[in-house]
Amino acid sequence: GEDVEQSLFLSVREGDSSVINCTYTDSSSTYLYWYKQEPGAGLQLLTYIFSNMDMKQDQRLTVLLNKKDKHLSLRIADTQTGDSAIYFCAETSSNTGFQKLVFGTGTRLLVSP
């Protein structure tokens, strides 16, 4: 079945770059996503990448996709304290005949001043 894995915790200092990693198992995934969740709130879509792309950049965010290794990463440049949140990786899965998103466990990013 489909599975998405992330490390649980990342701590960085303000101004450094953060790299959050994700591995997935479904080779038929068409889109891969990064969501951000602030405390007590819902998930906010940060960015997504289509499976035929290697990289996507959007301001401070860079997404890298290694389809061969089924590895996805999110780099946040010049990390700020406001970036402290939980970050979820998600993939589309059509194994069930209906496309749905499968989420990782989330990586808690803590940015210290």
Add this chain to the structure above:
Amino acid sequence: DGGITQSPKYLFRKEGQNVTLSCEQNLNHDAMYWYRQDPGQGLRLIYYSQIVNDFQKGDIAEGYSVSREKKESFPLTVTSAQKNPTAFYLCASTLIKSLGYGYTFGSGTRLTVV
């Protein structure tokens, strides 16, 4: 402004009670979803619905029920059969033909058993 609204934000349930969580969207989205979030476990799918009057069980449907009588609304009932209902519940929606844009999420309901 279009969006997805969950209510209430906080809900307390006594042992043996059924409670219903509301989810309403005005985005004209086809599909709607309910997820449960527990610390360190990510999001687990409870139920989902592609069209009105149709819904399917997700990975952890036991102890929950849903209805989809209107396109805009997808309420979730947590029944007394759910033994450990304390969690954060998230509702989401999407246009099936535009899955590339991902899901839109509500702000969540925190349910606590007292």
